[in-house]
Amino acid sequence: MGVYNNTVKGATEHTKRHNLEVAAKLGIDVNNAVNRELELAASHYIKKYDTGSFTSLTGEKIYDVADYEYGTKSEVPDSVNPSLWIETRASREFGVFSVVGHDVVQTRGFDLANVEFIRGNTGWIIIDAASTVESAAYILKVTEEALGENIRDNIRAILISHSHMDHFGGIAGIINEERVGKEEGKVRIYAPRGFDLATRDEYVYAGNAMRRRCEYQMGNRLSAGVDSKVSAGAAISYVNGTASYIEPTDFVEEDCTLVIDGIHIDFILSDDTEAVANMLNYIHEYKALWVADNCIGTMHNIYTIRGARIRDAKAWADSMYQAYLKYGEKAEVIFQGHAWPHWKTEEEPDAVKEVLLNHAAAYQFTHDQALLYLNEGDTAEEISNKIELPDKVGKAWYLRPYYGDVRMNGRAIYNKYIGFYDGNPINLMPLSNVENAKKFVEYVGSPEAVLAKAKKDYDEGNYQYAAQAANAVVFADPDNKDARYLCADALEQLGYQSESGIFRNAYLTGAMELRTEVGDFFGRGEHAVKVLAGMEDDILLDYLGMTVDGNSIEELDEKLILTVNGVNASNSFVLRIYGGTILKTGYDKKEENVLSDYTRVDVSRKDLIRLIAGDKGASDAFEGDINGVWKKIADSIVNMYEYRNFPIIEP
Ligand SMILES: [Zn+2]
Numbered sequence: 001m002g003v004y005n006n007t008v009k010g011a012t013e014h015t016k017r018h019n020l021e022v023a024a025k026l027g028i029d030v031n032n033a034v035n036r037e038l039e040l041a042a043s044h045y046i047k048k049y050d051t052g053s054f055t056s057l058t059g060e061k062i063y064d065v066a067d068y069e070y071g072t073k074s075e076v077p078d079s080v081n082p083s084l085w086i087e088t089r090a091s092r093e094f095g096v097f098s099v100v101g102h103d104v105v106q107t108r109g110f111d112l113a114n115v116e117f118i119r120g121n122t123g124w125i126i127i128d129a130a131s132t133v134e135s136a137a138y139i140l141k142v143t144e145e146a147l148g149e150n151i152r153d154n155i156r157a158i159l160i161s162h163s164h165m166d167h168f169g170g171i172a173g174i175i176n177e178e179r180v181g182k183e184e185g186k187v188r189i190y191a192p193r194g195f196d197l198a199t200r201d202e203y204v205y206a207g208n209a210m211r212r213r214c215e216y217q218m219g220n221r222l223s224a225g226v227d228s229k230v231s232a233g234a235a236i237s238y239v240n241g242t243a244s245y246i247e248p249t250d251f252v253e254e255d256c257t258l259v260i261d262g263i264h265i266d267f268i269l270s271d272d273t274e275a276v277a278n279m280l281n282y283i284h285e286y287k288a289l290w291v292a293d294n295c296i297g298t299m300h301n302i303y304t305i306r307g308a309r310i311r312d313a314k315a316w317a318d319s320m321y322q323a324y325l326k327y328g329e330k331a332e333v334i335f336q337g338h339a340w341p342h343w344k345t346e347e348e349p350d351a352v353k354e355v356l357l358n359h360a361a362a363y364q365f366t367h368d369q370a371l372l373y374l375n376e377g378d379t380a381e382e383i384s385n386k387i388e389l390p391d392k393v394g395k396a397w398y399l400r401p402y403y404g405d406v407r408m409n410g411r412a413i414y415n416k417y418i419g420f421y422d423g424n425p426i427n428l429m430p431l432s433n434v435e436n437a438k439k440f441v442e443y444v445g446s447p448e449a450v451l452a453k454a455k456k457d458y459d460e461g462n463y464q465y466a467a468q469a470a471n472a473v474v475f476a477d478p479d480n481k482d483a484r485y486l487c488a489d490a491l492e493q494l495g496y497q498s499e500s501g502i503f504r505n506a507y508l509t510g511a512m513e514l515r516t517e518v519g520d521f522f523g524r525g526e527h528a529v530k531v532l533a534g535m536e537d538d539i540l541l542d543y544l545g546m547t548v549d550g551n552s553i554e555e556l557d558e559k560l561i562l563t564v565n566g567v568n569a570s571n572s573f574v575l576r577i578y579g580g581t582i583l584k585t586g587y588d589k590k591e592e593n594v595l596s597d598y599t600r601v602d603v604s605r606k607d608l609i610r611l612i613a614g615d616k617g618a619s620d621a622f623e624g625d626i627n628g629v630w631k632k633i634a635d636s637i638v639n640m641y642e643y644r645n646f647p648i649i650e651p
Helices: 013-026 036-041 065-072 082-091 133-147 195-205 207-218 313-327 351-375 380-386 406-418 433-444 447-459 463-476 481-497 501-515 527-532 537-547 589-595 605-612 616-621 629-636
Strands: 045-048 053-055 061-064 095-100 104-108 115-119 124-127 155-159 188-192 250-252 256-260 263-269 279-283 288-290 333-335 558-565 570-578 581-586 599-604
Touching: 013 082, 013 481, 036 082, 045 133, 053 133, 061 065, 061 133, 065 082, 082 501, 095 133, 095 333, 104 133, 104 333, 115 133, 188 195, 195 207, 195 537, 207 501, 279 313, 313 351, 313 406, 333 351, 351 380, 351 406, 380 406, 433 447, 433 463, 447 463, 447 481, 463 481, 481 501, 527 537, 537 558, 537 570, 537 581, 537 605, 558 605, 599 605, 599 629, 605 616, 605 629, 616 629
Parallel strands: 124 155, 155 188, 188 250, 288 333, 558 599
Antiparallel strands: 045 095, 053 061, 095 104, 104 115, 115 124, 256 263, 263 279, 279 288, 558 570, 570 581
């Protein structure tokens, strides 16, 4: 043993050849990698930032423009896919940019998502709020500096385009909650219908798992550099900061035109496209079409690898085609939540229409062909190995797979329509990954026999199978160092070859975790609890049920009317603690007669949040808890924070 080691390797000859073939296929000059998208990204600066950094609320440096210096070089490094290299260079343009004069302004590079500032008659309308309080505050500061104007005291409204953290998590860095409201003089926050429930599902219900998996997607634990993470595919990098949530004042329920601070804005709902709750806007005075994340300078995800509900490719295509028909002709510019705008110009009079039409076609094609193959009997994996966009669409630079990938999307569409089971009874009740790996090693003969074959595949450049086989040995025996290191080496080459920034991050994070201890990590460990603090009582109680180890309360059978007392309001719920779970419905006074044997319990909202966060002492705060039910529930609560580093690449 001890054949392999845990050092970072360079690109192998196989990887260099692979990357040169990509360059040839896409017509990229590896000595000077440029394209039209890079030109657009580097244009329309109001103020360029070559330096700049910010710290977390607790003082650690979390973002520094200097970390991305590597992306200034035009020669493609051996260890980066040439197409991804151009995207990386385009994404490392940091600054405040003009979309329309100094009236529609976009700030890019300091967060995963862009923030937009629209000039109204007396102040500013802001679209989106970035991911974190820290980055949002920094974006506001540099935008004011670039424009020489006070924006913060003159915010007239905030529009949140959709229910993803990178578009709302920084809102407290832009505005204080006390200034938000529907009253005269307060700032309204507009969000698409269903925004609150969609954020609940993604960031609270499955929040812990998504956060951990997001470390693979975004490469949060990797340092930036050409043999490490280069780009998040939809921006240069993710920011590890503090998330916030402020409940919107207005949920847009139907398509409409609103006049905000003198500006006529169309609100165009596009549910179930890039996000469950999603809207686009057309700003009449500036002839500018805002498409949220429905176009982001790359193929997007129908299924995102951090884990989320599968999106509706058909709805996505429909929304793009409708936008093409309604706004394609009149919009002078299209701008979006990531990447740069596309302007209609004399040389490119169809630039806006083309972006919309190509997006509509890409998602419709993926949807329809995945279904065609599915109906021909292909499995999800077969679809992903077969589906390929037509060149006209697939070679458009803004639809290259830097973030989403048509192969992953094809699999997703299979899953959306017929689920994860492929119909083969062998897969009805599969063994766990560990059991399966142990049997695989046993069938081959020994860990050494598997690794010898895996090494041969590695040497021949068959990195996927080399990684897969070595990973089986890791699952059979996580202490097998040779298996860990060989698997890491193979994953690393897959990363270097990947055109997708997020696949690259995932491969290289897997490699890193096989080579070193996972260890602790400064991240958003408790963000689910922070987001929770801004949510309704109903959602708090739902989440409570998901943090309880149900089997440990299976003996309880209790009927309760629980009143949650907040600062401004109290809400009552009818609960039945039964069968190891918490059944819940709203309380209706009219049904008092059927609830006569229910025990009334009161708790403050603050204490309920404490309980969910794992503070066992909080159970004392439930008044009227005669049977000690809440103490038993408190004792059965699982502290999610202990699972923040759950294993992924190993058992
Ligand atoms: Zn986004």
